[in-house]
Amino acid sequence: MPELRPIIFVVDDDASVRDAITNLLDSVGLHAQVFGSTEEFWRAPRPDVPSCLVLDVRLPGVNGLDFQETLEKSGVSIPVIFITAHGDVPMTSRAMKAGAIEFLMKPFQKEDLLAAIHHGLERDRLWREEEAQISALRERYQQLTAREREVMDLVVTGLINKQIGAQLGLSEVTVKIHRGRVMQKMEATSLAELVRMSDKLKPRIHDRFF
Amino acid sequence: MTIVIFLHVLYVGRVPQRSVVATKRRLVSTRERIRSFLQRYGIALFGVAVAFASTLLVQGLFPYPFLFLFFGAVMASAWFGGTGPGVFAVLLSTVVVEYFFVPPFHSFAISTSAEAYFGAFVVCALVASWVSSAKKKSEVALKHGLDQLEIRVSERSAELMKTQAELAHLSQVLSMGELTASIAHEINQPLTAVVTHGHACVEWLSANPPNLEKTRQTIERIIQDGTRAGAVLSRIRALFKKEAPAKDWFDMNEVIHELTVFLRDEATRRRISIRTDLVPGLSKVKADRVQLQQVVLNLMMNGMDAVAETAGHPKELLVSAREEDSELIVRVEDSGIGLDAEMAEKIFNPFFTTKPHGIGMGLSISRSIIESHEGHLWAVPRPSGGAIFQFTLPIRPKESHA
Numbered sequence: 001m002p003e004l005r006p007i008i009f010v011v012d013d014d015a016s017v018r019d020a021i022t023n024l025l026d027s028v029g030l031h032a033q034v035f036g037s038t039e040e041f042w043r044a045p046r047p048d049v050p051s052c053l054v055l056d057v058r059l060p061g062v063n064g065l066d067f068q069e070t071l072e073k074s075g076v077s078i079p080v081i082f083i084t085a086h087g088d089v090p091m092t093s094r095a096m097k098a099g100a101i102e103f104l105m106k107p108f109q110k111e112d113l114l115a116a117i118h119h120g121l122e123r124d125r126l127w128r129e130e131e132a133q134i135s136a137l138r139e140r141y142q143q144l145t146a147r148e149r150e151v152m153d154l155v156v157t158g159l160i161n162k163q164i165g166a167q168l169g170l171s172e173v174t175v176k177i178h179r180g181r182v183m184q185k186m187e188a189t190s191l192a193e194l195v196r197m198s199d200k201l202k203p204r205i206h207d208r209f210f
Numbered sequence: 211m212t213i214v215i216f217l218h219v220l221y222v223g224r225v226p227q228r229s230v231v232a233t234k235r236r237l238v239s240t241r242e243r244i245r246s247f248l249q250r251y252g253i254a255l256f257g258v259a260v261a262f263a264s265t266l267l268v269q270g271l272f273p274y275p276f277l278f279l280f281f282g283a284v285m286a287s288a289w290f291g292g293t294g295p296g297v298f299a300v301l302l303s304t305v306v307v308e309y310f311f312v313p314p315f316h317s318f319a320i321s322t323s324a325e326a327y328f329g330a331f332v333v334c335a336l337v338a339s340w341v342s343s344a345k346k347k348s349e350v351a352l353k354h355g356l357d358q359l360e361i362r363v364s365e366r367s368a369e370l371m372k373t374q375a376e377l378a379h380l381s382q383v384l385s386m387g388e389l390t391a392s393i394a395h396e397i398n399q400p401l402t403a404v405v406t407h408g409h410a411c412v413e414w415l416s417a418n419p420p421n422l423e424k425t426r427q428t429i430e431r432i433i434q435d436g437t438r439a440g441a442v443l444s445r446i447r448a449l450f451k452k453e454a455p456a457k458d459w460f461d462m463n464e465v466i467h468e469l470t471v472f473l474r475d476e477a478t479r480r481r482i483s484i485r486t487d488l489v490p491g492l493s494k495v496k497a498d499r500v501q502l503q504q505v506v507l508n509l510m511m512n513g514m515d516a517v518a519e520t521a522g523h524p525k526e527l528l529v530s531a532r533e534e535d536s537e538l539i540v541r542v543e544d545s546g547i548g549l550d551a552e553m554a555e556k557i558f559n560p561f562f563t564t565k566p567h568g569i570g571m572g573l574s575i576s577r578s579i580i581e582s583h584e585g586h587l588w589a590v591p592r593p594s595g596g597a598i599f600q601f602t603l604p605i606r607p608k609e610s611h612a
Contacts, residue, residue, distance in 0.1 A: 014399040016435050020406035023428055027413030027421075058395060060478045085398035106402040110409035 004049040006121050010034040011041050011064070012056040012083070017106075021054065024110060030117065036060075038067040046078075050128060052101070052120030054113075057084035057091065065091065068098050077127055079120035083108060130200075137197055140186050148185070151178040155191070156198040250291035254299040257283035262306050275311040275324075277331050284335050288342035296339035304332055395475050400439035407432045459494045462531050462538060462603075465503050470529065473510055477527070482514055487530035493605045495538055497583045502603075505576040505587070509542040509599045512572065516546025516597065523595070533605065537585075541600040548596050554589040576601075 010021050010032050018034040025032040035041040039061055041053075057064040068080055082095050085106045092103045101123065102116035144152065147168075154164045161175045168175070188194040261283040269276055280303040288296025312328050313321045320328055407428050414424040470484055477484050495502075510527065517525040528543040549557065557564075558573050573587075580587040580601045587601040 014403070016403040016431070016438070017399055017406070019431065020403040020410070020435070023424075023431070024406050024410040024413070027410040027417075027424065058475065058479065063479075083402075085395045085402070106398050107405035108402070110406075110413075 005031055006050040006052075006124075007047065008032045008052060008054060008117055008121075009041060009046075009078075010054045011036075011038055011059065011067075012054075013037060013059050014056075017056075021113075024113070025117075028114060038062045038064070038070075050121050050124045052079040052081060052117060052124055054081045054083060054117070057082055057087065057095075065094055065098075068095065068100065072098065077124075079123045081113070081116045081120055083113075134200055137186070137201055141201060143185050144182060148178050148182050151175060152182045152186070152194070152198065155179060155182065156195045250295045251298055253291050254283075254287035254295040254302065257286045258299055258302040258306060261303070262310070265311065269311065275307070275313075275327070277307055277311065280307060280331075281335060281338050284339045285342040288339040289346050292346070293339075293343045296343045297336075300332070300335045300339050303335055307331060396442045396472075397439055400435040400442070403435040404432050404439070407435065457496050457498055459496050460499050461492065461494055462502070462540060463488045463490070463492055465499065465506060466529050466531060466540070469503065469507055469510060473507075473514070477514060480514060480518055480525070482517055482525040482527055484510070484527045484529065487528060489532045492531060492533055492538065495603045495605060497603060498579075501579045502583075505579050505601065506540065506542070508572045508576050512599070513542050513544035513546065513597075516544045516548075519547050520545065536605050537602045538605055539600060539602050541598055543592055543596065543598045545592075545594075545596040548591055549589065550591065554591070554597075557589065558587075 008025055008030055010018055012018050012021070012034070013036055015036070018036070022032045022034055033044075035044065037060055038055075055064040055067065059067075062070065064082060064084075068082075071078065071080070080095075080100045082100055082103045083106055084091070084103070087103060087105055095103050101120045102112070104112055104116065141149070150168060151164060154167060159167070161172050161179065164170075165172045165175045170178075182188075183194065186194060186197055188197060258280065261279040264279050265276055284296060284299045284303060287299035291298075308318060308320065308328065309316065312324045411425055411428045411432070414421040414428060466486060466488060470486055473484060506529070510529065513527045517523075517527060523545050526545045529541070530543070531538065531540045533539070558577050577587045580603070583603055585601055585603040587599070589597055589599045592598050
């Protein structure tokens with residue numbers, strides 16, 4: 001995967017704070033894109049590059065914490081770093097439970113913000129890699145015939161060919177042929193790898209794409 | 211009788227000597243006492259003399275000694291002079307009556323037939339003197355009591371006014387307390403910008419070579435944000451100050467605008483939209499800016515509390531200002547729970563509150579502030595639901611604007 005220049009999205013209703021964050025990120029060679037409200041950010045196009053979101057809690061319209069939920073529900077996965085002038089414990093715990101990278105009090109220290117941003121970008125990079133892998137696996141899985149998928153689903157449960165044949169009403173030799181094709185199409189070198197692939201496919205199929 | 215008077219003067223005039231100043235003061239007061247003494251007994255003497263002269267004139271008309279005028283003299287002496295002059299008048303009258311009007315005339319002897327009559331006169335005169343002086347005493351006591359009462363009432367109302375001023379300040383501080391979060395936010399934003407720019411500045415300078423142009427730009431922004439934080443602080447200080455009413459010319463639109471900005475965060479947090487309808491170029495009013503700010507703030511906070519309790523409706527607050535018949539009218543309308551006519555008056559009573567944590571002083575104080583500016587503050591139900599709070603302020607001729 002080619003290394004793309006990451007974007008740090010910043011949502012804060014205060015223009016001077018937005019300006020200052022842009023300046024700070026600029027000074028350490030990071031590219032920031034700023035918005036005055038969550039609505040503005042929501043409407044803006046988001047290029048397919050590693051990114052994270054620096055989000056103010058108190059915002060006009062939808063506040064930061066509610067917006068974090070909205071993102072989660074709409075399946076947009078972007079690491080969130082909260083910044084706020086008056087955070088309290090319930091607010092912090094709600095944000096962290098919902099998967100925020102960090103909850104920073106304004107005024108924050110450069111090291112804390114940059115560390116959180118790097119952590120966020122790293123997490124996004126991992127997500128993106130994993131997603132790329134999964135979508136590749138999905139493509140391979142799509143190429144399997146219905147019979148091959150049936151055979152694969154049983155193979156990964158640990159059944160031997162004879163048992164699979166009995167369950168599907170096929171001869172052991174036929175199962176062996178299907179199994180060979182599955183290994184070939186899924187580009188798996190061992191049974192263990194095929195099991196891991198199947199694991200990666202299953203939860204993602206349900207949680208992430210549908 | 212003169213001996214009695216003389217002895218009395220001697221007794222009253224006898225004073226121990228301590229210092230020259232004290233002696234002088236006592237001499238003055240002794241002289242005053244003698245004068246008052248002479249006046250009081252003089253009244254008795256004069257009264258009896260008048261009664262004697264009048265009786266001499268009319269005595270021929272009656273077959274018996276006509277003595278009633280002496281009662282008048284006794285009562286008047288007791289009334290104006292007190293017990294002493296009253297008794298003195300009784301003695302004087304007794305002597306005069308006995309000598310001139312009780313047979314045998316022009317002698318101190320008393321005929322047997324006149325004994326009862328004369329006795330009755332003396333008793334009646336004594337009773338009249340006693341009744342009159344007692345009545346006078348109670349009247350004086352009553353008057354003294356009333357004076358005391360008046361003094362205490364004025365003392366208490368001065369105390370109450372002081373308490374009210376303190377409460378006005380307290381309620382200001384309380385409503386400020388609710389806004390602490392807002393204030394923290396307002397100061398923290400520029401502060402955050404300053405700190406963040408500062409970090410950026412270090413980065414620009416640490417670059418190789420240092421980026422001086424970026425550094426300069428950053429420092430300029432730091433100056434701007436620092437100035438902004440200072441402005442926020444001085445605005446808050448003005449709101450918190452406890453000062454004597456200082457009347458000044460100012461623009462009500464400005465006050466409303468400032469408060470709208472000030473409450474914006476709070477309103478956003480509570481999902482309330484605040485709209486303003488301000489007629490441009492309103493006449494300035496001469497009033498205590500901080501107090502008026504407090505009134506408008508209080509009405510707006512109340513309005514926000516009222517709409518916060520409604521569910522479903524759009525949560526709206528409308529603040530308007532206009533001029534009508536040389537009066538400035540400021541209205542705060544809300545789409546909240548509203549009020550009926552009876553409630554509209556009750557809410558201005560001190561300690562009346564509908565809020566769980568309210569102390570019920572806000573509207574009462576607001577009304578007294580407006581009235582101290584010769585204006586009126588009242589509430590009416592809003593036709594489309596909610597309430598309208600409005601106040602008027604008189605507008606003075608424009609040429610007095612400084």
